[in-house]
Amino acid sequence: MTRQPDAPRHVVGSPGDADTVLRRLARDGWSAREGFALPDPSWDVTAARLVLHGRIGDQETLALAVLAAARGAGIVAICDPESALGRALVDDLGRLGPVRHGADGGGDDAVADLVPEQRALLDRLAAGDTIAAAAAAEFLSLRTANRRIAEARALFGVRTTREAVLAYLRQRSPE
Incomplete structure (x- = not known):
């Protein structure tokens, strides 16, 4: 399906x-x-x-x-x-x-389309946490964390979580 x-x-x-x-x-x-x-x-x-x-x-x-x-x-x-x-x-x-x-729909900036949970998970993964550790730290179930990360991979148009983290780090605005 x-x-x-x-x-x-x-x-x-x-x-x-x-x-x-x-x-x-x-x-x-x-x-x-x-x-x-x-x-x-x-x-x-x-x-x-x-x-x-x-x-x-x-x-x-x-x-x-x-x-x-x-x-x-x-x-x-x-x-x-x-x-x-x-x-x-x-x-x-x-x-x-x-x-x-807005009418532009966010353009090609996939980071702008991430929900806060996805940003937090990707930040933790970029810092070296496992998905399970990131989920626990964000008070999410492992299933929800995996689903949010899968949605982020789709937004970035990549196949792996590692590629999604790298794309996120490249596109996010410096803080």
């Missing part, structure tokens, strides 16, 4: 940026639908390649968008990412996978 790639998750600041992202996703075979309530009664809607879009203005809409993303729908949310609601949205979507900001 081949795994479907993650559904796109975008948080943009304006309707114009949302239109740009939606046009790009339509070219890639995604069907756009306004609003965040899913019409399909089945739980997993990944195969439908459906992207939901709209403005996030309250907690209820935020919850609908996160639920739709968890069920496999793509999300293009119009929300100020610096507001409390925007930060909550980015945090919640980030638990599901990479969240892209």
Whole structure:
């Protein structure tokens, strides 16, 4: 069984940026639908390649968008990412996978697409920890750590964890 790639998750600041992202996703075979309530009664809607879009203005809409993303729908949310609601949205979507900001979608910078857990794990691996030690230090199960590292390998387009760590070290911004 081949795994479907993650559904796109975008948080943009304006309707114009949302239109740009939606046009790009339509070219890639995604069907756009306004609003965040899913019409399909089945739980997993990944195969439908459906992207939901709209403005996030309250907690209820935020919850609908996160639920739709968890069920496999793509999300293009119009929300100020610096507001409390925007930060909550980015945090919640980030638990599901990479969240892209703005109409450019993050470009070729895979580091920007990493969730905080992935960054922490890659930092620990770069420092010489084993995956098990890194998982324990980050209070993650070994299975979750392996899954997060596999997602990072896919983001960087590499086959091995060593290659992912090296790509991460090359691309991350100096602190």
